[in-house]
Amino acid sequence: MESQDLERIARVALRELGAGDPPIHITPDVQSDRWRVQVGGNDPLTLIIRAGSGTTPNFVREQIFTQFSSR
Numbered sequence: 001m002e003s004q005d006l007e008r009i010a011r012v013a014l015r016e017l018g019a020g021d022p023p024i025h026i027t028p029d030v031q032s033d034r035w036r037v038q039v040g041g042n043d044p045l046t047l048i049i050r051a052g053s054g055t056t057p058n059f060v061r062e063q064i065f066t067q068f069s070s071r
Contacts, residue, residue, distance in 0.1 A: 023041055024037060047064060
């Protein structure tokens, strides 16, 4: 999965969660097939998402919902 795919999925999921359209910054994590998704500006929420080749958008969406809801 590419960072732009992950960003597109994250934006849609965050809108569904009622977060609006916050700034999103995506970087690869130290572990392979994991990404750091920082949501927000001054004090960003950091989500760690597992997404490699063959990962479905729904799996990414579920991870975002779970981590965002438990904050």
